[in-house]
């Protein structure tokens with residue numbers, strides 16, 4: 001009989017349309033992402049199969065915790081590139097950082113320690129518990145230094161979840177670009193993050209999407225998301241900037 005528990009996944013979306021991922025943690029051992037090169041290669045091979053052409057990975061850079069520098073990121077990137085070559089994976093691999101908005105950002109900007117990508121993009125994140133008071137100041141300093149600021153997963157910050165969406169609109173007024181996580185559309189980060197990501201898509205507020213891949217569980221999630229209407233919509237959005245980075 002048809003209609004029993006296992007329904008086939010209807011694939012609406014195709015990651016080939018996205019082509020470039022800008023958010024992942026695929027350099028082994030330098031943050032809370034992959035632990036080994038084998039794991040990194042396993043994930044990159046699957047990303048290639050899913051249609052990705054390029055991965056710009058983004059290790060955490062934070063004063064308390066994963067205090068990565070240009071050197072740790074670039075030497076890690078080069079090792080992954082070498083492994084990609086040895087394993088004949090057809091994917092272009094580069095690296096940036098996912099920069100936490102903390103006091104160390106002042107020095108990172110001052111010393112030109114950041115690793116921008118594409119058209120001088122710098123991706124920032126914030127703590128999930130409370131908005132850092134220096135956020136506006138750091139964004140301003142980045143912008144006057146010539147960087148285009150991308151906020152990683154804005155839909156996940158619960159202190160921004162308000163009915164009228166005014167906080168998000170004010171971030172847009174400050175020319176902050178938004179990168180939503182694909183997983184948010186599945187509800188894995190909660191109902192509010194899912195609702196917020198969907199509304200951002202409805203209101204054309206999204207410039208980038210990202211996998212935020214840390215390990216194999218994110219791979220299963222990417223597969224499961226292929227049947228989602230909102231994923232199909234955002235990957236077909238003509239102003240989505242991911243593929244401009246090819």
Ligand SMILES: [Fe+2]
Nearest residue numbers: 023024098212
């Ligand atoms: Fe991340």
